[in-house]
Amino acid sequence: MSPLADVQTALMTAVGGRLRDGRIIRRKEFHCAASVADLPGLAECLRARFRAELVLMVAADRRSSGDGFHVHYLFAPHNENWLVHATVALPARDPALVSLATFHYPASRFEREIADLFGIPAAGHPDPRPLVRHGFWPEDYFPLRKDAGVRPFRDDGHPFPFQQVGGEGVYEIPVGPVHAGVIEPGHFRFSVVGETIIDMKSRLYFTHKGTEKLFEGRTPPEGVELAERISGDTTVGHALAYCQALEALAGVEIPARARYLRVVLLEMERLYNHIADFGMIANDTGFAAAHSHCFRIRERLLRLNKRLTGNRLLRGALVPGGLVRDVPTDLDLVSELEATLADFNEIVEITLSNTLVADRLEGTGHLTTQTARDHGVLGFVARASGLDIDARRDHPFAAYEELVFRVPVLESGDVKARTLVRVEEVHEAVGLIRQALERMGGGPLAMPLGPLPAFEPAFTLVEGWRGTIIHWVMADAAGRLERVKVLDPSFLNWRALSYALLKNIVPDFPLCNKSFNQSYSGNDL
Amino acid sequence: MTADLMMAAAQGLLALFLAPGVVGLVRWLKARLQNRRGAPPWQPYRELRKLFQKEVVVSRHASWLFHLAPFVVFASTLAVAVIVPVLAVPLLVDRIGDLLVVVYLLLLGTFFLALAGLDPGSAFGGMGASREVTVAALAEPTLAVAIFALARSAGSTNLGEIAARTTADPLSAVSPGHLLAFAALFIVMLAETGRLPVDNPATHLELTMIHEAMVLEYSGRYLALIEWAAALKFLVFFILLGNLFVPWGLARALTLEAVMTAVGVFAVKVVVLAVAVAVLETRVAKLRLFRVPELLSASFVLALLAVTSSFLLR
Numbered sequence: 133m134s135p136l137a138d139v140q141t142a143l144m145t146a147v148g149g150r151l152r153d154g155r156i157i158r159r160k161e162f163h164c165a166a167s168v169a170d171l172p173g174l175a176e177c178l179r180a181r182f183r184a185e186l187v188l189m190v191a192a193d194r195r196s197s198g199d200g201f202h203v204h205y206l207f208a209p210h211n212e213n214w215l216v217h218a219t220v221a222l223p224a225r226d227p228a229l230v231s232l233a234t235f236h237y238p239a240s241r242f243e244r245e246i247a248d249l250f251g252i253p254a255a256g257h258p259d260p261r262p263l264v265r266h267g268f269w270p271e272d273y274f275p276l277r278k279d280a281g282v283r284p285f286r287d288d289g290h291p292f293p294f295q296q297v298g299g300e301g302v303y304e305i306p307v308g309p310v311h312a313g314v315i316e317p318g319h320f321r322f323s324v325v326g327e328t329i330i331d332m333k334s335r336l337y338f339t340h341k342g343t344e345k346l347f348e349g350r351t352p353p354e355g356v357e358l359a360e361r362i363s364g365d366t367t368v369g370h371a372l373a374y375c376q377a378l379e380a381l382a383g384v385e386i387p388a389r390a391r392y393l394r395v396v397l398l399e400m401e402r403l404y405n406h407i408a409d410f411g412m413i414a415n416d417t418g419f420a421a422a423h424s425h426c427f428r429i430r431e432r433l434l435r436l437n438k439r440l441t442g443n444r445l446l447r448g449a450l451v452p453g454g455l456v457r458d459v460p461t462d463l464d465l466v467s468e469l470e471a472t473l474a475d476f477n478e479i480v481e482i483t484l485s486n487t488l489v490a491d492r493l494e495g496t497g498h499l500t501t502q503t504a505r506d507h508g509v510l511g512f513v514a515r516a517s518g519l520d521i522d523a524r525r526d527h528p529f530a531a532y533e534e535l536v537f538r539v540p541v542l543e544s545g546d547v548k549a550r551t552l553v554r555v556e557e558v559h560e561a562v563g564l565i566r567q568a569l570e571r572m573g574g575g576p577l578a579m580p581l582g583p584l585p586a587f588e589p590a591f592t593l594v595e596g597w598r599g600t601i602i603h604w605v606m607a608d609a610a611g612r613l614e615r616v617k618v619l620d621p622s623f624l625n626w627r628a629l630s631y632a633l634l635k636n637i638v639p640d641f642p643l644c645n646k647s648f649n650q651s652y653s654g655n656d657l
Numbered sequence: 658m659t660a661d662l663m664m665a666a667a668q669g670l671l672a673l674f675l676a677p678g679v680v681g682l683v684r685w686l687k688a689r690l691q692n693r694r695g696a697p698p699w700q701p702y703r704e705l706r707k708l709f710q711k712e713v714v715v716s717r718h719a720s721w722l723f724h725l726a727p728f729v730v731f732a733s734t735l736a737v738a739v740i741v742p743v744l745a746v747p748l749l750v751d752r753i754g755d756l757l758v759v760v761y762l763l764l765l766g767t768f769f770l771a772l773a774g775l776d777p778g779s780a781f782g783g784m785g786a787s788r789e790v791t792v793a794a795l796a797e798p799t800l801a802v803a804i805f806a807l808a809r810s811a812g813s814t815n816l817g818e819i820a821a822r823t824t825a826d827p828l829s830a831v832s833p834g835h836l837l838a839f840a841a842l843f844i845v846m847l848a849e850t851g852r853l854p855v856d857n858p859a860t861h862l863e864l865t866m867i868h869e870a871m872v873l874e875y876s877g878r879y880l881a882l883i884e885w886a887a888a889l890k891f892l893v894f895f896i897l898l899g900n901l902f903v904p905w906g907l908a909r910a911l912t913l914e915a916v917m918t919a920v921g922v923f924a925v926k927v928v929v930l931a932v933a934v935a936v937l938e939t940r941v942a943k944l945r946l947f948r949v950p951e952l953l954s955a956s957f958v959l960a961l962l963a964v965t966s967s968f969l970l971r
Binding site: 304305312313418420637638 | 692780859860863940941944947
């Protein structure tokens with residue numbers, strides 16, 4: 133069982149007994165309230181004693197209930213299944229955090245996001261530049277505050293302060309946000325000597341849609357369609373995280389059949405994305421034959437998705453409490469997938485045995501284990517750089533605890549490693565679907581969600597195909613959504629791309645970028 | 658004399674109007690090899706028609722050079738197409754240009770394109786121009802030396818003369834000098850016309866482009882001229898490979914029968930080379946940019962060996 137009692141004692145000692153409302157809920161979560169000043173001590177203790185790091189920061193505007201602002205910190209240990217959820221209350225006037233940015237890099241990103249969206253600055257932040265804000269919002273406009281309303285947008289005339297790189301022969305290549313291909317918008321600023329990249333800064337948030345704000349006021353079932361559209365290629369990942377968070381909040385145990393079918397859907401999503409990615413990586417080396425075959429296989433999978441759920445991108449399948457409808461009985465999914473896998477294996481074999489392709493993949497875009505760890509990188513990017521993390525194993529959800537699978541981890545951290553991790557995961561995904569379908573019994577598909585407790589936080593981790601997705605939810609007194617915080621792995625992985633690029637040449641950027649394939653929409657929200 | 662000039666003009670025009678179709682053919686073959694249906698081979702003609710109808714958007718930072726370059730590129734490539742032996746040898750125009758004129762007319766086009774890439778001051782144009790010039794600097798000597806190997810055995814730098822001599826002495830076509838020079842020229846063709854493994858003509862990734870990055874600022878009829886010239890340059894290399902090394906089928910006299918045979922044989926040669934390029938482009942991946950010089954120096958060594966062997970094995 134989880135050492136949560138130890139954690140509780142240690143944290144109490146670390147902050148001199150100033151923790152309030154300490155309680156263990158859902159058997160693996162320790163919730164507590166702390167003061168702003170005590171947080172650095174808390175974070176240090178969690179790292180030093182339990183190897184637990186910050187995985188999420190959520191701000192919430194609670195002024196309507198007379199509470200000012202709340203900021204919640206979620207910590208998770210390495211390879212153990214428990215979480216610490218610490219809440220900090222801030223005054224309604226001049227709220228401010230104490231920055232953890234110099235202690236843990238992801239905190240820097242979360243704090244900048246909170247400063248832009250809530251107007252809560254973090255004291256001592258080393259890099260307080262705007263992150264989400266694009267210079268079109270009024271200076272005092274903080275969209276996630278409850279009273280933000282709608283304000284006219286106008287260019288404030290301050291271009292983004294990009295880091296300048298000087299020296300003889302250094303020049304800048306600005307790329308995007310509009311690209312030659314049909315891809316999402318993002319601006320990349322390269323500082324280059326000859327063809328060698330010495331710095332790359334990305335400026336994202338061109339697709340900021342106010343997703344988290346759009347959740348507010350919806351009923352739990354109405355939030356599913358929004359969660360499915362956070363990132364177009366991660367329908368099940370986000371919808372599942374959203375549904376599980378609500379189920380945790382309501383304290384509902386979903387039926388066994390639904391738990392297994394959720395595994396099937398999540399792995400189907402992993403399959404079609406990984407296989408498409410493999411093709412696109414090959415295409416970026418100029419090996420277009422593999423690309424067209426991978427897209428043929430992807431099409432086959434999308435048609436299977438359609439037969440499974442009625443939607444090629446698996447939309448409309450999940451609902452808080454279970455599944456909307458059962459899978460068709462006349463579909464032999466396992467043999468279909470095994471044929472697909474054999475097909476894919478042949479293409480992998482042909483592609484990777486091509487020496488020109490291999491030469492492009494090996495050693496390109498090297499992300500060291502240390503950099504990956506420092507940036508809190510998630511998903512296959514982390515596993516390709518030697519970090520053994522996978523929420524399916526570390527924080528089991530759905531039916532993963534009952535299924536056998538391997539988590540592929542490679543050390544080399546280059547484009548090739550990120551490609552091979554995907555190939556391995558494709559194999560594991562087919563195995564997982566086979567096991568889930570074999571073990572799945574009959575029974576109901578969904579449970580009623582029941583009433584949601586008001587102003588209580590709940591959250592879950594889901595290993596989507598791109599990496600760990602976290603949804604954090606809170607309901608209001610009427611049972612509608614008060615606040616939903618979404619973390620797509622892209623939020624932490626994008627920054628690591630800049631480091632993977634260092635000392636690579638400009639023409640290899642698209643290949644590195646494709647090997648990461650992070651979501652713009654999921655990052656920008 | 659008049660017949661000669663008309664023939665020269667006719668074969669120049671033939672090359673000009675055939676060129677987009679050859680590019681389309683290679684694209685279509687590649688699509689079939691990749692299990693795609695692909696656009697029909699005449700798609701490039703439609704694209705040219707579309708581009709000629711579109712307005713030209715020019716950066717306000719561009720100078721007269723930007724407006725001049727498409728015409729220089731188009732004219733110089735067309736001039737090459739008139740000089741090289743397409744259907745008949747020897748023609749009077751052969752005297753206007755020999756292999757050195759061909760090589761440096763092609764280089765003139767590249768030079769102006771590179772200048773035009775730099776001219777508007779966009780990051781991509783400069784990047785593309787720098788890469789194009791790097792490739793050109795390594796490819797042009799190989800081109801000159803490879804054809805020089807032929808000139809050595811023919812005793813003339815006149816292209817028509819080279820073709821005529823090889824026809825007269827069929828065994829020389831399989832001499833080591835010829836074979837090595839052919840290999841060298843084939844690699845140069847891939848590099849000079851922006852083909853895999855040097856450049857990827859199908860990519861949309863602006864950061865990996867060489868030729869496409871350089872002409873990224875062009876639009877409308879300027880782009881049409883550049884695209885057409887690029888297609889023509891591709892065909893010119895086919896002509897050099899097909900008619901200098903395997904000159905059989907070229908009309909030796911301007912009779913209708915000989916010319917019709919020449920047209921037929923020429924079509925076969927073009928299709929064979931198109932298939933070769935399409936298969937090669939499907940089999941290989943794009944080289945890492947810094948590996949391109951290695952490939953080109955290999956081709957230069959081949960060309961140099963070709964010249965050496967033409968001295969040693971005469």
